[in-house]
Amino acid sequence: MPSPLFFLCIVVMLAGLVFAAKGVRLSLADRRLEARLSAIAPSATPGGERFALPGFIAARGRDRSELESRLQLAGFRDPRALQLFVGLRIAATAGSALLVMLLCRVAWGGWLARPLLIVIGAGLVYVGMKQALYMLASARSRRVTAEFPFLIDLMLMMLESGVSLDQCFRSIARDEQVAVPEHGPLIGLLIADLDRGMRYELALDRWAARVAISGGKELAALFRQAMFQGVELAPALREFAREFTQRRVARAREAMGGITVRMVVLMILFFMPALFIVLGGPPVIAIFDTLRGAGR
Known part of the structure; x- marks a missing residue:
């Protein structure tokens, strides 16, 4: 006689098949609706062809809405701007990875001799594309x-x-x-x-x-x-x-504050080490001379 676990597995399998069938049905209905809408609405690209990226690299969710708002703020009003930006971003990331691999081949004799360097280079380009878009949007907004x-x-x-x-x-x-x-x-x-x-x-x-x-x-x-x-x-x-004049004044004050912070950072990086050398160098030399004399 089959055990209760066997019947439970049969029930779960049947439920999974039912849900899978419903999912396939909804997917087919969504495709039919999309085909009807594309036949009714004018195409976004010349020649009647639609431009779309594969689903696994297309922007989704919060990232998609953020990129759309930044592209619009930067002045890119083409309906294909998001797809073009995502495609360019992926291509630039892949190209940077290939360049770093070529550098590894030339410098260390292997395409994957420095895998961490490849990941860092590609990641910097991927993040930098988004930051460049933010800079364009901020410049146009100003x-x-x-x-x-x-x-x-x-x-x-x-x-x-x-x-x-x-x-x-x-x-x-x-x-x-x-x-x-x-x-x-x-x-x-x-x-x-x-x-x-x-x-x-x-x-x-x-x-x-x-x-x-x-x-x-x-x-x-x-x-x-x-x-x-x-x-x-x-x-x-x-x-x-x-109101817009006050915003402009506020932006100018913000820029002035940013310049002050950058000047402090530059002074810490370039002025303080030289000051430490000038002030601390003679005592350190005197201590070493004293230790050297005591050693003799």
Whole structure:
């Protein structure tokens, strides 16, 4: 007679088969839905081909959302920017590993003579690509934030002269892009969206997403309220200009504090050793001379 353990194994096996069948069914349904959506939606790449990385190297979860936000903040608005960055990151990591292996072959006679050095080199490149993206995003964020007060002052000047908000946008996109090199192309894209028939709410939301810094969404909401609810725009814009000016001053103070810290580190690295040698050298020499004389 079979033991109860045998029946338990049979039940677990059958349950596993049922769950596996349901998983296969859901996977097939997901693929069919994805195929239908790709047939309905326009392709992201020229020629109708979709660009996607294999699942085992594609960014996921928190890393994916963080990279997307940084790419958008850095000004990369192409839908394929994330896949291109991840692919470039993987290629640079593999290339650095191959270069270090070649160095090991030339210097120590074996491709894997220094495996720790290969891992360190590839890891530094992998982490450095992300840090480079952060630096690009931070640099663009500083430029856009620094340009916001001038852009708002320019809009205030136009609005107080009797120009409507729509005409203000069009005038900046047409004639003032040299004065606002960061915001001019973004406002030009906003006007292009409006000319294609997009509603103002959606066009302003897309503009705020392209700006991608704190305060852009609030400014877009203020423009919507001014256009559709009759909110007075000039006082609120002055408050926004004051806020962005304060941010610029805060960034300048932060940079000054960083320079002070770097100067202290440089003094510790280069000045203190020389000072120790100058101050401690003669006593140490005297002690050695005394010990040498006592030894004689």
